[in-house]
Structures are given as structure tokens and as C-alpha cells.
Amino acid sequence: MKTNLAVLTLGLATGSAQAAGLSVSVEIPRLSVAEYHRPYVAMWIEDSGRRAASNLNVWYDVEMRNDEGEKWLADLRGWWRKAGRSMDMPIDGVSGPTKAPGVHQVDFRSGAKPLGTLKPGSYTLKVEAAREVGGREMLSIPFQWPPKDSETKSAKGKSELGTVRLNLKN
Amino acid sequence: MTLKIRALALAALPLALLATSADAHRRWLLPSATVLSGDTELVTVDAASSNQLFVFEHRPLPADNVTVTGPDGQPVATKIIGSGDYRSAFDVPLTQQGTYRIALVNDGLMGTYMLDGERKRWRGTRAEMANAVPAGGTEARFIQTNGRIETFVTLGAPNETALQPTGQGLELVPVTHPNDIVVGEPARFQFLSDGQPAANLKVEFVEGGTRYRDAAGSQELTTDAEGMVELTAERPGYYYIEAGMEGTPPADDAIAGSRSSYTGVLEFLPL
Structure with missing residues (x-):
């Protein structure tokens, strides 16, 4: 009976470890402009040395012929400098199509691509948006990993991004 | 008539390459972008000399003398668009990932002499020097010149292969990669003269956009003992750097001196 309990406890702990991760929700604002194109959006994690620790998602014109949509990836200046320029796009599980105005949530599991395994420490989630004939905006949400409890942090954009939420799960 | 004017303008081209106090115009190669993404791309470059940055208001620079070194260190062919009275233009296809060095290097002799009471200028090579001064010319003086005008562009991740110094004339050696510079972060470079x-x-x-401000906005910096200089920009944009120095005269009695110059265009991007 005691043995069974131990197994059960172990099972619970393992279950908790598997669920660890984070989710990011990005609000793309609806803009009333004469010429609207969906923004390119990148989200990544930087470590305390401001180096890219995880390249989470990039939403761009993946469907264009001959990878022509990659021409504008450099407009995501922050992401391009920290992560994009040294990667060969597209990347499975990272590249995705541009999104319509609204809230979009993406979940990332610790230990699995593209989040991977973060060493304990201080990190910053970066979310950047750049829009053709529009502007560019980058938001930062600092966080500690691993989180003590599940917690949600947010940042609010002024132009190209609405509210960005980071939900941490331990 | 138009043809004649064009011919005159072309004849004046090499003079625009010289850094002399008599011709203080800035000489520049301005690329359409410096940091690019995609499998292949293209930059188009304007080549001009002017006082205002970066305004076409004086002379074109000769696009056919431009050399482009690709990310593998090999030359890249440019596509020359043409030359107008105020600027030349050419395209550089970028088919490899990495850094390209775009340069206009002038290496030769410059001479001056008096003829019929007028000061004349001449440019050429050592072999051509014997015929440089026509009959009746006096006060001939020749100096060796080396001028480098350049800029850099990068497709994808930057690399260093094209940036290796040639050991000739004044050169800029990056400590900070020239296509990895942003506002607020100091960019460090080393100047070499004949490799030293x-x-x-x-x-x-100097920050570009001189037309839209009253101040000249020119910073005068001095390299340290190692030839190092640190550039910091508060605003993003294209910037111009220039340096010139007297060099060691060659061991040639017919040549009175040596002068080398460097001008470059760097883009500071917003963070």
C-alpha cells in the first residue's frame, strides 16, 4: 500500500513536469488604415546576456513562391539581429502564416521544440511586429524560470501590438 | 552639345576620387539597404561626390571601377545602370549568404603642372608619367595616391571573409561588424595604413541628412595608438566617415609624396 502511494506521488510529480511550459497570447490590433497588410510577428526568449535562448514563433508570408516572403523578415529588426539572421527559414514548428487581427495564443512545452529546456535564470520574452507600409513595435516581458507557481504577466503595445500575455506553468 | 558636356563630366571623374584640400567633396557609395534577408536579394547603390549628405549635387563617381567582394572572398559582378551628371548607379546581386564589401579603390599617381599660366592636373600610372606634361609645361609635381571609398551589405548572417584588409592604403578593419551596428551601442573600428x-x-x-539641419553635425575623432576609433550614433540612419593622411613617399625620385584616403558609409539601425 505504501509502495503504491509512492508510485502515485511519483506519477503526479512527473505529470507536473511534463506540463511545464509557457503560453503566449498576442493581440493584433484592428487598424483602420487605407492599405492594410497583416503584420509579420516574431516571438523569442532572450537570456540575461540578451542572447536568444529560444526562437518560439515567426509569422510571415510563408506561402509565397520561392520563399519570397523571407525578403521582409529583416524588418523584424530586433528578432533578425538576435535570432533570425543565423537561421535557415522556414523552420518546422517556428514558421507560421501571418495572422488576422484578434488574439492568438500559442502554447510551448518545456523540453520540447521550439522552447527547449531553459536553465534556471532570468529571461525576457520578446514579441515584435512589423507591418508593410505600417510601423514596427517590440514588447518585452521579463520573467524567472522556472516559475514558482503558475503566473501570468503582460505588456501592452501602443501601435502594432495590443496586449501580449505570457502565462508560465510550472 | 549634350554629348560634349557628358564627355567633359566623364573626363573630370577621376579628380572627384582625390582627397585634396582643393576638392573637399565627400565621396560615397550609398546602398539601398545594408541588412537584408531572404535566399537571394539585390542592393542598388548610388555613387557620387557631393558636399551635402547624401544628396546628388556635384559629380558622379565611376561605377565601372567598383569592385565587390562576396562572402566567399570572390569578386561579384555588378550590373551598371548608368551615370548621370550627378551620380552613377549600379546593382549588386546578392546570391550568397554573408557580407559583401563594395569598394571603389583608386591607386595611382596625381600630378600638377603649370601651362600658359594655368595650373593643370593629371592622373595616371607610373608608366604614363613620362608623357604627363606637354611641351611648355613647368613646375611638374607628382604624388602617389591611394583612395578607398566603400560600404558594406549583408544578406543573412554577417561573416568576415570579405573584410580582410588588403594591406594597401588606408583601410577600415571592423572590430564591430559594419552590418551589426545600432544606435546607442558604440561601434569600434581599426584604421590601418598599408597594413599597420x-x-x-x-x-x-557625419550623420546623413545634412540638408535638414542647420548644424554641420560633423564629429572629429582621433584614432588611438592602435588605430582604434569608436563611433556612436544617437539617431539611426546612414553615416559618413572620412580620413586622410600623408604616407611615406615611395623610393622614386620622380615622386614627391604619398597621400591616402578612406571614406565609408555605415548604417546605424534602430534597436
């Missing part, structure tokens, strides 16, 4: 650190070299550093 150019210490105590005066370097002019």
Missing part, C-alpha cells in the same frame, strides 16, 4: 595601425589619425564622422 594608423595611430592619431583624424576621422570625420
Whole structure:
């Protein structure tokens, strides 16, 4: 009976470890402009040395012929400098199509691509948006990993991004 | 008539390459972008000399003398668009990932002499020097010149292969990669003269857009003992750097001196 309990406890702990991760929700604002194109959006994690620790998602014109949509990836200046320029796009599980105005949530599991395994420490989630004939905006949400409890942090954009939420799960 | 004017303008081209106090125009290669993404891309470059940055208001630079070194160190063919009265233009296809060095290097002799009471200028090679001064010319003086005008562009991740110094004339050696510079972060470069650190070299550093401000906005910097200089920009944009120095005269009695110059265009991007 005691043995069974131990197994059960172990099972619970393992279950908790598997669920660890984070989710990011990005609000793309609806803009009333004469010429609207969906923004390119990148989200990544930087470590305390401001180096890219995880390249989470990039939403761009993946469907264009001959990878022509990659021409504008450099407009995501922050992401391009920290992560994009040294990667060969597209990347499975990272590249995705541009999104319509609204809230979009993406979940990332610790230990699995593209989040991977973060060493304990201080990190910053970066979310950047750049829009053709529009502007560019980058938001930062600092966080500690691993989180003590599940917690949600947010940042609010002024132009190209609405509210960005980071939900941490331990 | 138009043809004649064009011919005159072309004849004047090499003079625009010289850094002399008599011709203080800035000489520049301005690329359409410096940091690019995609499998292949293209930059188009304007080549001109002017006072205002970066305004076409004086002379074109000769696009056919431009050399482009690709990310693998091999030359890249440019596509020349043409030359107008105020600027030349050419395209550079970028088919490899990495850094490209775009340069206009002038290496030769410059001479002056008096003829019929007028000061004349001449440019050419050592072999051509014997015929440089026509009959009746006096006060001939020749100096060796080396001028480098350049800029850099990068497709994808930057690399260093194209940036290796040639050991000739004044050169800029990056400590900070020239396509990885942003506002607020100091960019460090080393100047070399014939491959050796150019210490105590005066370097002019000017933000573009001179037409839209009253101040000249020119910073005068000096390299340290190692030839190092640090550039910091508060605003993003294209910037111009220039340096010039007297060199060691060659062991040639017919040549009175040596002068080398460097001008470059760097883009500081927003963070």
C-alpha cells in the first residue's frame, strides 16, 4: 500500500513536469488604415546576456513562391539581429502564416521544440511586429524560470501590438 | 552639345576620387539597404561626390571601377545602370549568404603642372608619367595616391571573409561588424595604413541628412595608438566617415609624396 502511494506521488510529480511550459497570447490590433497588410510577428526568449535562448514563433508570408516572403523578415529588426539572421527559414514548428487581427495564443512545452529546456535564470520574452507600409513595435516581458507557481504577466503595445500575455506553468 | 558636356563630366571623374584640400567633396557609395534577408536579394547603390549628405549635387563617381567582394572572398559582378551628371548607379546581386564589401579603390599617381599660366592636373600610372606634361609645361609635381571609398551589405548572417584588409592604403578593419551596428551601442573600428595601425589619425564622422539641419553635425575623432576609433550614433540612419593622411613617399625620385584616403558609409539601425 505504501509502495503504491509512492508510485502515485511519483506519477503526479512527473505529470507536473511534463506540463511545464509557457503560453503566449498576442493581440493584433484592428487598424483602420487605407492599405492594410497583416503584420509579420516574431516571438523569442532572450537570456540575461540578451542572447536568444529560444526562437518560439515567426509569422510571415510563408506561402509565397520561392520563399519570397523571407525578403521582409529583416524588418523584424530586433528578432533578425538576435535570432533570425543565423537561421535557415522556414523552420518546422517556428514558421507560421501571418495572422488576422484578434488574439492568438500559442502554447510551448518545456523540453520540447521550439522552447527547449531553459536553465534556471532570468529571461525576457520578446514579441515584435512589423507591418508593410505600417510601423514596427517590440514588447518585452521579463520573467524567472522556472516559475514558482503558475503566473501570468503582460505588456501592452501602443501601435502594432495590443496586449501580449505570457502565462508560465510550472 | 549634350554629348560634349557628358564627355567633359566623364573626363573630370577621376579628380572627384582625390582627397585634396582643393576638392573637399565627400565621396560615397550609398546602398539601398545594408541588412537584408531572404535566399537571394539585390542592393542598388548610388555613387557620387557631393558636399551635402547624401544628396546628388556635384559629380558622379565611376561605377565601372567598383569592385565587390562576396562572402566567399570572390569578386561579384555588378550590373551598371548608368551615370548621370550627378551620380552613377549600379546593382549588386546578392546570391550568397554573408557580407559583401563594395569598394571603389583608386591607386595611382596625381600630378600638377603649370601651362600658359594655368595650373593643370593629371592622373595616371607610373608608366604614363613620362608623357604627363606637354611641351611648355613647368613646375611638374607628382604624388602617389591611394583612395578607398566603400560600404558594406549583408544578406543573412554577417561573416568576415570579405573584410580582410588588403594591406594597401588606408583601410577600415571592423572590430564591430559594419552590418551589426545600432544606435546607442558604440561601434569600434581599426584604421590601418598599408597594413599597420594608423595611430592619431583624424576621422570625420557625419550623420546623413545634412540638408535638414542647420548644424554641420560633423564629429572629429582621433584614432588611438592602435588605430582604434569608436563611433556612436544617437539617431539611426546612414553615416559618413572620412580620413586622410600623408604616407611615406615611395623610393622614386620622380615622386614627391604619398597621400591616402578612406571614406565609408555605415548604417546605424534602430534597436
